Amino acid sequence: MSATGLRPPRHRADPRAVAWWTARWLMLMVPLAGAAVVAYLLFTVRPGWLGVLVAVFAAGCLVLAVVAPRMSYRVERWEVTDDAVYTRRGLLTHTWKVAPMSRIQRVDTARGPVQRLFGLADVTVTTASSAGAITIAGLGHELAADLAAHLTTRTQATPGDAT
Numbered sequence: 001m002s003a004t005g006l007r008p009p010r011h012r013a014d015p016r017a018v019a020w021w022t023a024r025w026l027m028l029m030v031p032l033a034g035a036a037v038v039a040y041l042l043f044t045v046r047p048g049w050l051g052v053l054v055a056v057f058a059a060g061c062l063v064l065a066v067v068a069p070r071m072s073y074r075v076e077r078w079e080v081t082d083d084a085v086y087t088r089r090g091l092l093t094h095t096w097k098v099a100p101m102s103r104i105q106r107v108d109t110a111r112g113p114v115q116r117l118f119g120l121a122d123v124t125v126t127t128a129s130s131a132g133a134i135t136i137a138g139l140g141h142e143l144a145a146d147l148a149a150h151l152t153t154r155t156q157a158t159p160g161d162a163t
Helices: 016-043 048-075 113-118 141-157
Strands: 077-080 084-089 095-100 104-110 120-127 134-140
Touching (some): 016 048, 016 113, 048 084, 077 141, 104 141, 113 120, 120 141, 134 141
Antiparallel strands (some): 104 120, 120 134
């Protein structure tokens, strides 16, 4: 970190994260769109204008499931320096989270069942801050393990009480 502030983080998630995020969005949006279509078919007298509205909604759900992960991949970044871990997220509002090395209390990795199919993992850095943990999502599982080991070693070598 420089005295003038943080530069934008350099690293993106693993490219496989786009497929994982798409799968997650589809697991949410396909049942939602399907429920709208089934409700239209079973519980209405099927006016044409409502059919068009349901079709547009269902198509919008599927488009969102395909577009949102790609947009997130273009925007989300992370970086680890000698002084801090930081991330940037958000399409309209960029949210930065910064955890100084001296404040890190825990470093965790997580690999859900769908993540394992894509060979991915998340690294979560926890501090005593009320703002919550920093999660670096969608990393290759080898990189995530290496990053967790590096952060653990680095925080142990950093003076401070992590509170």
